[in-house]
Amino acid sequence: MTATPHAGRTARRRRVSGAVMAAPALLLFGLFGVLPLGGVLVLGFADWDGLGTISWSGADNWTAVFTDAATWDALWLTVKVMVISWVVQTPISLALGVFQAPAARWRAVLAVLWFLPLVLSAVAIGLAWQALLDPSFGLGSVPGLGFLAEPLLGSPDLALYTVIFVIAWQFIPFHALLYQAGVRQIPAALYEAAAIDGASRVQRFLVITLPQLRYTLITSSTLMLIGSLTYFDLIFVLSGGTGGPGTATRVLPLAMYITGFQSHDMGRASVLATTLVVFGLVLSLLITRLSRFTAMDSQQEGLT
Amino acid sequence: MTTTTSRTTPPSRVVLGQAAGGGRRGWTHPATRTARHVVVGASSLFWTALVVVPLYWIVITSLRDQADFFTTSPLTPPSDPTLDNYGLVWSSGFPTYLLNSVIVTVAAVALTLAAALMASYVVVRFNSRSSRWFFRLFLLGLAIPLQAVIIPVYLLIIELHLYDSLLAIVLPSAAFAIPVAVLVLVGFLRDVPRSLYEAMDIDGAGEWRILWSLVLPLTRPALTTVAVYSGLQVWNGFLFPLILTQNPDRAVLPLALTAFRGQFGINVPATMAAVVLSTLPVLALFMIGRRQLVAGLTAGFTK
Known part of the structure; x- marks a missing residue:
């Protein structure tokens, strides 16, 4: 623009427009995202039943929560769900994603079917599996599926694994989708070169596909681990809101909900929520660290 | 197509990082x-x-x-x-819950799109320190799990006198959809050539004019993606409705499903009819726009 007296005014007007445009997102996210992040830490020092007035209670909630064996049980269950979910979901998602990637008609038809769980809500999935796994009228009464006629969700030993299975059923399609997108971005030239080189299919998978998918692997693993850390909806529905039988599926988010909204102890629930936040942040930092370590090499190695 | 070349015979060895593997041939029995x-x-x-x-x-x-x-x-x-089960579900208040879900989803998505589009434009267009901070805030936001902040959000909603209203679901749902939306839209807007903005600057167009007649039409595909992704999240969302509403008249579909389960008890067929009915709208969208849905689901996480 030419240097006229108008320039200054234009620049100021631009800044004002910019601020106005930024305001709604900033306000909404600040109010419901950032502010509560501080709020949850503060409420950990409060005494509040969720309805009445809030009073301060010092560090009581913290000592109460961390000397309670139930907290450590919930933490341990959360870690178990996270680790087992990752171990189960990653190889299956990777295999399905690699399978779906080539453009063939019958693969496309299968892929449409495989994506269907993505459109169901966690509540719908929970209600359906609860009925499907009913020992008397569920799948267990189909000839050949008799092994399912156990109280899978009702047994303290099996409930957690059953929940992990249903979580996998819900989320594998999404992660397969991520891997599929990842595979499709691998330059075809790499495979052509490897074929000319005489690399077998297994070699090509190990030497090209897997290394090229490491960013997808990091993304998918991050979402899986953080996702199962905070997972609530499905476990809530499958256990009828109790995290049961007993406390067999009472992971940290459920323990928080029950403490806060059923036992009306928001202070202790906030301590549990803060634990969740810290756990999540440490996990993200750890994954970023680890992934930066592998991100040092070029993603396009072999091409240049 | 990438995996169909396995039987090409090697005319000569091409330099390829680590893929050589000792010169085994690509032929399998x-x-x-x-x-x-x-x-x-x-x-x-x-x-x-x-x-x-x-x-x-x-x-x-x-x-x-x-x-x-x-x-x-x-x-x-x-x-x-x-179809009796469907009739039972329909006459047990289903239309109300459906309407609530539609209102909540449409409002939250509209709010998300408007706020995120303006915010992304600011991030891309104003290359200042505050705009970079602004962007970093949303990146941080991706890491905030809504489950962890539900108690302060609950307190906030009470203080704002919004408890037990549809707006109580809309506002936090939109707030938590904004970070991903900004991430996708910023990635998209960064690919718009600077010269297009500059041409409009020379024409004397203000920021709002540029946003309306350049950015909005250009980002339409990305906006569809964001709308599909956030729409699915809000439609299926459970925690905000569970905590922030109470009156059955204000229930959205996922919440209504759990209520049906309690109400119908051992009438499993009726519960399943409710499950089907609550999924039909999303399923219809899935049939029409599977491509957008798939793109929407992966957009925030692949590059």
């Missing part, structure tokens, strides 16, 4: 190949069955009468299919 096809085929069929059988069961169960449910094998189609 036919028996090995057949075995591989059997394994791949069987596993994909197994997974397909694992996905399809429960879905099939949901549909046929919703068409049974209750007596049939207790006497017939679960996977046998009903001898006398009936």
Whole structure:
């Protein structure tokens, strides 16, 4: 623009427009995202039943929560769900994603079917599996599926694994989708070169596909681990809101909900929520660290 | 197409990082190949069955009468299919819950799109320190799990006198959809050539004019992606409605489903009819715009 007296005014007007445009997102996210992040830490020092007035209670909630064996049980269950979910979901998602990637008609038809769980809500999935796994009228009464006629969700030993299975059923399609997108971005030239080189299919998978998918692997693993850390909806529905039988599926988010909204102890629930936040942040930092370590090499190695 | 070149014979060795593997030839024995096809085929069929059988069961169960449910094998189609369960669900307040879900989803998505589009434009267009901070805030936001902050959000909603209203679901849902939306839109807007903005600057267009007649039409595909992704999240969202509303008249579909489960009790076919009905709108969208849905689901996480 030419240097006229108008320039200054234009620049100021631009800044004002910019601020106005930024305001709604900033306000909404600040109010419901950032502010509560501080709020949850503060409420950990409060005494509040969720309805009445809030009073301060010092560090009581913290000592109460961390000397309670139930907290450590919930933490341990959360870690178990996270680790087992990752171990189960990653190889299956990777295999399905690699399978779906080539453009063939019958693969496309299968892929449409495989994506269907993505459109169901966690509540719908929970209600359906609860009925499907009913020992008397569920799948267990189909000839050949008799092994399912156990109280899978009702047994303290099996409930957690059953929940992990249903979580996998819900989320594998999404992660397969991520891997599929990842595979499709691998330059075809790499495979052509490897074929000319005489690399077998297994070699090509190990030497090209897997290394090229490491960013997808990091993304998918991050979402899986953080996702199962905070997972609530499905476990809530499958256990009828109790995290049961007993406390067999009472992971940290459920323990928080029950403490806060059923036992009306928001202070202790906030301590549990803060634990969740810290756990999540440490996990993200750890994954970023680890992934930066592998991100040092070029993603396009072999091409240049 | 990337995996069909396995039998090309090597004319000469091409330099390729680590892929050489000692010069083994890419030819596999036919028996090995057949075995591989059997394994791949069987596993994909197994997974397909694992996905399809429960879905099939949901549909046929919703068409049974209750007596049939207790006497017939679960996977046998009903001898006398009936829509009575759907009638029962419909007359148990379903239209109200459907309307609530539509209102909440449309409002939250509209709010997300408007706020995120303006915010992304600011991030891309104003290359200042505050705009970079602004962007970093949303990146941080991606790491905030909504489950962890639900108690302060609950307190906030009470203080704002919004408890037990649809707006109580809309505002936090939009707030938590904004970070991903900004991330996707910023990635998209960064690819718009600077010269387009500059041309409009020279024409003397203000920021609002540029946003409206340049950015909005250009970002339409990305906006569709964001709308689909956030729409699905809000439609299926459970925690905000569970905590922030109470009156059955304000219930959205996921919440209503759990209520139906309690109300219908052992009438599993009716519960499954409710499951089908609550999924139909999303399923219809899935049929029309599967591509957008797939793009929407992965957009924030692939590059």
